[in-house]
Amino acid sequence: MTEYSFMISEEKIFAAKILAIDDNILNIEILKKILTQAGFINITTTTDPTKAVELYKELQPDLVLLDINMPKMDGFEVMLQLSILSDADYLPLLILTAEDDYIRFKALQSGAKDFLRKPYDRMDVLLKSRNIIEVRLLYNQIKSHNASLDHQINERIKEIRDTRMEVIQRLAIAAELRDAGTGKHIYRMSRYCQLLASAIGFTKEQSELLLTTSPLHDIGKIAIPDSILLKPSALEAHEFEIIKTHTTLGAKMLAGSNSVFLNMAETIALTHHEKWDGSGYPYQKKGEEIPLVGRICAVADVFDALSSVRPYKEAWSFEDTIDEIRKLKNTHFDPKLADAFCDIKKDIKAIHDHH
Ligand SMILES: [Fe+2]
Numbered sequence: 001m002t003e004y005s006f007m008i009s010e011e012k013i014f015a016a017k018i019l020a021i022d023d024n025i026l027n028i029e030i031l032k033k034i035l036t037q038a039g040f041i042n043i044t045t046t047t048d049p050t051k052a053v054e055l056y057k058e059l060q061p062d063l064v065l066l067d068i069n070m071p072k073m074d075g076f077e078v079m080l081q082l083s084i085l086s087d088a089d090y091l092p093l094l095i096l097t098a099e100d101d102y103i104r105f106k107a108l109q110s111g112a113k114d115f116l117r118k119p120y121d122r123m124d125v126l127l128k129s130r131n132i133i134e135v136r137l138l139y140n141q142i143k144s145h146n147a148s149l150d151h152q153i154n155e156r157i158k159e160i161r162d163t164r165m166e167v168i169q170r171l172a173i174a175a176e177l178r179d180a181g182t183g184k185h186i187y188r189m190s191r192y193c194q195l196l197a198s199a200i201g202f203t204k205e206q207s208e209l210l211l212t213t214s215p216l217h218d219i220g221k222i223a224i225p226d227s228i229l230l231k232p233s234a235l236e237a238h239e240f241e242i243i244k245t246h247t248t249l250g251a252k253m254l255a256g257s258n259s260v261f262l263n264m265a266e267t268i269a270l271t272h273h274e275k276w277d278g279s280g281y282p283y284q285k286k287g288e289e290i291p292l293v294g295r296i297c298a299v300a301d302v303f304d305a306l307s308s309v310r311p312y313k314e315a316w317s318f319e320d321t322i323d324e325i326r327k328l329k330n331t332h333f334d335p336k337l338a339d340a341f342c343d344i345k346k347d348i349k350a351i352h353d354h355h
């Protein structure tokens with residue numbers, strides 16, 4: 001982060017943009033003369049208060065010298081419009097008035113920072129102008145400093161998110177590589193999850209969360225012995241029972257975290273093999289007892305398993321796999337999710353074909 005000094009140089013003060021609004025041309029000339037002689041170089045004037053807003057927008061002045069008693073539009077009306085325009089910004093407003101105390105107090109209450117009495121006293125004009133300009137320039141400096149801090153913080157947050165995503169992806173790939181995969185399954189599967197989630201109304205943030213957490217669905221396979229996980233021939237019943245434990249083992253690995261992120265990954269690891277009709281594992285949960293993210297992952301996982309080559313099988317065609325998803329609704333899959341998945345098959349195909 002860069003060193004920052006909140007100092008305003010003389011040069012900047014004298015280069016400040018000044019806007020003077022007074023219907024009396026003589027008053028304007030006097031002010032202009034005082035300011036110019038002192039060294040201010042950037043002065044714009046108008047005798048027409050209806051132009052105030054337009055000029056303020058255009059110039060973004062660091063000091064506005066404003067008369068109160070003017071025809072067409074008085075100083076209070078101008079102040080009101082400038083306050084709306086400048087929103088929560090510091091409004092550098094110096095009121096010019098020969099009026100009584102009541103008017104001056106009203107002006108201060110309405111947002112003026114100070115006032116100058118007519119006829120003008122040279123020192124009064126210069127000191128008060130300078131004070132307001134200094135505050136305004138400091139305000140601008142802090143504002144842009146904050147914006148740059150915000151930018152830096154956002155960059156860091158993005159970096160942390162990206163790293164987190166990458167670590168998780170790599171962890172998931174480690175699990176998949178043990179399972180003789182290539183890492184592509186989790187890549188596609190997590191994108192199918194994200195698409196399906198947005199199709200059923202997840203917010204962008206929620207579906208991105210699912211994109212990041214779903215790759216961990218099979219993380220429990222890390223704890224399954226090679227002799228079973230990599231067995232080239234068909235599994236015995238007792239061996240399949242061990243394979244099934246990748247769900248509970250995965251959940252155990254991810255359990256007990258405070259992160260929303262790992263909590264979701266845990267739910268997915270535990271429930272991605274449950275089936276809508278209650279015939280899945282590990283807990284034979286049924287219908288909506290199965291968490292929604294688990295149901296989404298079930299569709300995406302099976303779709304990818306069927307539509308891609310595995311050591312023990314050919315890849316099914318895209319259309320055959322879609323038909324199968326449709327067939328398995330109400331038994332394996334939540335019917336609404338199966339339908340939604342088939343409805344977005346164009347988007348699914350784009351990922352399927354590309355990867
Ligand atoms: Fe699995």
Ligand SMILES: [Fe+2]
Binds near residue numbers: 189
């Ligand atoms: Fe999988």
